[in-house]
Amino acid sequence: xxxxxxxxxxxxxxxxxxxxxxxxxxxxxxxxxxxxxxxxxxxxxxxxxxxxxxxxxxxxxxxxxxxxxxxxxxxxxxxxxxxxxxxxxxxxxxxxxxxxxxxxxxxxxxxxxxxxxxxxxxxxxxxxxxxxxxxxxxxxxxxxxxxxxxxxxxxxxxxxxxxxxxxxxxxxxxxxxxxxxxxxxxxxxxxxxxxxxxxxxxxxxxxxxxxxxxxxxxxxxxxxxxxxxxxxxxxxxxxxxxxxxxxxxxxxxxxx
Amino acid sequence: xxxxxxxxxxxxxxxxxxxxxxxxxxxxxxxxxxxxxxxxxxxxxxxxxxxxxxxxxxxxxxxxxxxxxxxxxxxxxxxxxxxxxxxxxxxxxxxxxxxxxxxxxxxxxxxxxxxxxxxxxxxxxxxxxxxxxxxxxxxxxxxxxxxxxxxxxxxxxxxxxxxxxxxxxxxxxxxxxxxxxxxxxxxxxxxxxxxxxxxxxxxxxxxxxxxxxxxxxxxxxxxxxxxxxxxxxxxxxxxxxxxxxxxxxxxxxxxxxxxxxxxxxxxxxxxxxxxxxxxxxxxxxxxxxxxxxxxxxxxxxxxxxxxxxxxxxxxxxxxxxxxxxxxxxxxxxxxxxxxxxxxxxxxxxxxxxxxxxxxxxxxxxxxxxxxxxxxxxxx
Numbered sequence: 001x002x003x004x005x006x007x008x009x010x011x012x013x014x015x016x017x018x019x020x021x022x023x024x025x026x027x028x029x030x031x032x033x034x035x036x037x038x039x040x041x042x043x044x045x046x047x048x049x050x051x052x053x054x055x056x057x058x059x060x061x062x063x064x065x066x067x068x069x070x071x072x073x074x075x076x077x078x079x080x081x082x083x084x085x086x087x088x089x090x091x092x093x094x095x096x097x098x099x100x101x102x103x104x105x106x107x108x109x110x111x112x113x114x115x116x117x118x119x120x121x122x123x124x125x126x127x128x129x130x131x132x133x134x135x136x137x138x139x140x141x142x143x144x145x146x147x148x149x150x151x152x153x154x155x156x157x158x159x160x161x162x163x164x165x166x167x168x169x170x171x172x173x174x175x176x177x178x179x180x181x182x183x184x185x186x187x188x189x190x191x192x193x194x195x196x197x198x199x200x201x202x203x204x205x206x207x208x209x210x211x212x213x214x215x216x217x218x219x220x221x222x223x224x225x226x227x228x229x230x231x232x233x234x235x236x237x238x239x240x241x242x243x244x245x246x247x248x249x250x251x252x253x254x255x256x
Numbered sequence: 257x258x259x260x261x262x263x264x265x266x267x268x269x270x271x272x273x274x275x276x277x278x279x280x281x282x283x284x285x286x287x288x289x290x291x292x293x294x295x296x297x298x299x300x301x302x303x304x305x306x307x308x309x310x311x312x313x314x315x316x317x318x319x320x321x322x323x324x325x326x327x328x329x330x331x332x333x334x335x336x337x338x339x340x341x342x343x344x345x346x347x348x349x350x351x352x353x354x355x356x357x358x359x360x361x362x363x364x365x366x367x368x369x370x371x372x373x374x375x376x377x378x379x380x381x382x383x384x385x386x387x388x389x390x391x392x393x394x395x396x397x398x399x400x401x402x403x404x405x406x407x408x409x410x411x412x413x414x415x416x417x418x419x420x421x422x423x424x425x426x427x428x429x430x431x432x433x434x435x436x437x438x439x440x441x442x443x444x445x446x447x448x449x450x451x452x453x454x455x456x457x458x459x460x461x462x463x464x465x466x467x468x469x470x471x472x473x474x475x476x477x478x479x480x481x482x483x484x485x486x487x488x489x490x491x492x493x494x495x496x497x498x499x500x501x502x503x504x505x506x507x508x509x510x511x512x513x514x515x516x517x518x519x520x521x522x523x524x525x526x527x528x529x530x531x532x533x534x535x536x537x538x539x540x541x542x543x544x545x546x547x548x549x550x551x552x553x554x555x556x557x558x559x560x561x562x563x564x565x566x567x568x569x570x571x572x573x574x575x576x577x578x579x580x581x582x583x584x585x586x587x588x589x590x591x592x593x594x595x596x597x598x599x600x601x602x603x604x605x606x607x608x609x610x611x612x613x614x615x616x617x618x619x620x621x622x623x624x625x626x627x628x629x630x631x632x633x634x635x
Contacts, residue, residue, distance in 0.1 A: 184274060190271065
């Protein structure tokens with residue numbers, strides 16, 4: 001079974017976000033594999049161990065993003081592809097999905113996995129867009145995956161409920177928390193990761209019209225959420241409190 | 257000059273950070289209270305092949321370097337110093353002498369199971385009358401037609417309750433120049449070999465510290481580790497490496513205590529503002545951050561020298577001495593910043609404060625480190 005995993009290197013979730021010149025500063029920041037993509041990598045390794053085949057991890061990003069692929073390789077992925085995004089101007093989900101589709105178009109695959117969203121942009125778009133471009137079915141936010149022959153059974157998280165879905169290979173699925181418990185990379189895994197094959201590509205290497213890659217969205221402003229202010233505690237009888245609450249919701253919060 | 261960690265070292269740090277926070281930290285307070293040895297943690301570390309981290313793969317090791325070993329000890333100690341010392345002693349006192357002085361047969365027979373986590377590593381040197389002064393060693397090994405008979409006792413031996421075998425030192429001859437000390441490998445389940453786990457300690461409550469009593473323990477002729485009469489010299493070489501481990505342990509404890517103090521100082525409000533806005537508290541935290549950074553840099557330097565195959569005796573002593581003394585101060589001030597809460601078990605710095613003292617004592621006291629450094633600079 002040929003298994004592809006699309007992953008993104010993101011800020012460590014513990015990092016403090018700082019904005020400099022209207023942009024998020026990357027100075028001194030630790031980067032990690034996007035946590036949802038970690039579930040995808042883990043599931044891919046389990047599928048390979050059960051059905052045989054190979055796990056290829058793919059990312060688009062700057063040079064440092066190689067570390068994310070090496071981490072996936074330390075967990076057990078077999079090989080990697082990194083596409084340098086240096087030549088891209090303000091890429092968005094449209095650009096990323098098209099590049100991935102171009103890279104993957106030349107590969108043989110039975111299943112593609114990814115996290116359902118990246119914790120930085122949080123758009124949750126790249127997976128479904130990629131599947132549409134490749135013209136294969138996709139199921140997002142899965143919490144269980146079973147493959148038997150070319151039959152695919154999935155449990156999908158729908159806002160706290162579960163949908164049971166059947167489909168067929170080839171397919172793209174995106175991982176929700178709960179799909180599995182990602183393993184720690186073992187020490188031998190870490191020591192071997194550097195020796196696993198890694199293919200480097202530039203946008204120029206792809207059979208793709210660069211104009212098509214332009215972002216379709218524009219970022220107008222990047223700003224931090226307003227500092228949290230102390231909450232208000234209402235006093236008095238329940239009646240008085242309820243009246244006060246309605247008044248405040250109407251006049252101060254202006255939500256009703 | 258390059259202060260960057262290698263890719264492998266970075267990944268090992270991330271692994272050890274995640275593992276320590278995910279598997280080691282959650283039960284640390286409970287284990288401290290109940291004095292429970294974390295068997296399960298070391299089984300999980302064995303599954304990740306971490307128990308033989310800096311030793312070659314042919315002996316079941318991980319093939320990583322000394323810097324990575326220091327990182328692993330630091331990360332464990334940052335959340336649980338007992339786990340840190342257990343691991344450090346396993347690698348640098350248990351495995352290292354077998355790797356450095358063992359025959360090929362001994363390495364296959366003893367080092368491999370240690371690297372695979374089938375036994376914890378331990379070393380029996382200290383006795384009631386012989387710690388830093390090995391000349392006071394009373395344990396004897398007497399040769400007869402069938403091998404050696406060992407008699408005597410050892411104290412403060414880390415990990416021995418969980419060791420299937422260990423190396424220990426014994427006097428094989430007494431000459432005018434002093435006792436001739438030789439290292440032997442003995443099975444801990446040999447007749448006459450007792451391991452007594454009965455100390456009441458200041459800290460490191462979930463580490464295993466034991467007394468060994470040997471009454472006519474028989475070992476074969478080929479149980480000698482290294483050479484006859486070289487036991488003490490071999491042990492000094494072993495300790496050089498061990499000091500990097502204790503230095504890393506001190507850095508980890510200090511880092512853990514400092515992070516708790518910084519977090520508390522930001523959260524705790526007095527006189528209408530958080531503690532971290534008071535200059536007196538800021539200066540304490542700044543000193544902590546500075547000293548920890550310096551200590552860590554020295555630990556890495558000693559580890560780097562060792563990996564380069566260069567002499568590192570002086571630097572190992574310096575890193576151990578400096579790191580343990582600043583760690584002691586950091587834990588003291590971390591409790592101080594916590595005020596009354598710092599005196600309570602629930603706020604964790606109380607545990608760090610008790611645990612850290614060992615780093616100024618184990619594998620050579622601060623006084624001995626100063627002697628080593630003085631000798632190395634030509635006094």
